[in-house]
Amino acid sequence: MAITYSMDSLKEKLGEILDVIPRHSSVVYLDYPLYGNVGDLLIMKGTEAFFKAYGIRVRERWNAENFIPGRNIPKNVIIVCQGGGNFGDLYPHFQQFRERVVQHYPDNRIVILPQSIYYENEENIKRTRDILTAHQDLHLFAREKASFQFAAERFEGLKNLRMMPDMAHQLWPIAPSENPSASVLRLIRTDKEANSTLQTAGEPDTYDWNVILSDKDKRGIKRLQTLNILNKKAGNPLPIASYWRRYSDSLVSKSILFFSRYESVVTSRLHGHILSCLLQKENVVIDNSYGKNANYYNTWMKDIPNTKLIQKDGTKTEKPPVHA
CATH class of the missing domain: 3.40.50 (Rossmann fold)
Structure with a gap:
């Protein structure tokens, strides 16, 4: 069964x-x-x-x-x-x-x-x-x-x-940070796992994690990475993990806020899909280059309400929506 x-x-x-x-x-x-x-x-x-x-x-x-x-x-x-x-x-x-x-x-x-x-x-x-x-x-x-x-x-x-x-x-459940003010978020990966046959990056209003984070966020990450290397050379006297925990909390909170602004999500990022589900948002997940997203969806997520999968052949799984 x-x-x-x-x-x-x-x-x-x-x-x-x-x-x-x-x-x-x-x-x-x-x-x-x-x-x-x-x-x-x-x-x-x-x-x-x-x-x-x-x-x-x-x-x-x-x-x-x-x-x-x-x-x-x-x-x-x-x-x-x-x-x-x-x-x-x-x-x-x-x-x-x-x-x-x-x-x-x-x-x-x-x-x-x-x-x-x-x-x-x-x-x-x-x-x-x-x-x-x-x-x-x-x-x-x-x-x-x-x-x-x-x-x-x-x-x-x-x-x-x-x-x-x-x-x-x-982390389930995560409460949205604010009410939606836009319709569909497209979170499309641009790295080595991108599936060029199913996704189109670079379209208007298309994002990836690195786009959601600001230049200031990226500079902060780079500074901590540099400090981490110097700290190792000095014998690791500084609590880098503690610094990073607080800073990464702000990065995750910012991403949750970004997702909260949309009614639904289309994504080729596995955690774009998972975060959407944690926020109880309708979402479509596109498979990645080697089947990771589809494998995960079919193992755990296929019965989660208001989720769909676009597979390698371009077909979309369908199931009736469930509303709270």
Whole structure:
């Protein structure tokens, strides 16, 4: 029997992560995003909300640029790696960072929060498999069915693999910041995951995360990134994670306000879709270049009211609207 998910049940499902990160446990949180991709910031905010909701103590927070593998972490502390969509060889910097962490901490439990998985190179798949399966207490959460099936088939020997929705669902529900004053927001990605056959960037009133953020916002991000590098050279005396938490709160709040101004959303950004659902806005999600958005939608979101998917062949899923 097919399982029907709601926004309430997706948030509740995240509670199953407590099987491997128990309530009131101590963790080191790695790979938080120190950049302006609002989707990744929503994942980070959801992760922090999860920690707070279940009394999980975060001893340290490190991004991929300022953490030095080999740093002493007590064996009873769980290492938690940020979830998202950069597991694989499309974004090698972040994948290589995770793999170094797995290799350096064989005696700690390591939990990789929900990730979409994508590889282009066979040798990279084998390398990841060998590193992950060598660790005896590693737990990987796949973010949708396609990634789960890939990991189950290609990372043979991986003992602890489960499927879990994106951590941003922990933020449910989000109240709109103001009433809508415009009709449709088009949030269309312009990076390597753009699907040129389904989306048209550059049309009037088309945005991406980097357009929503102001030049002042971007300068602030750049200053913190520079400070982060200098801080590492000095031995990390400054609490960069604390500075970034406050600053990124303002970036997320600004994005929520921007979305709130529209009645509905058309987007090729997965977190444009998720944020729309968190705000209970009607939305259409366009698949990305390798099927991530469609896989996620079909795994978790197809029964959420007032949502539609445009697939690779250009067809749109249809379902009757539901009004509160």
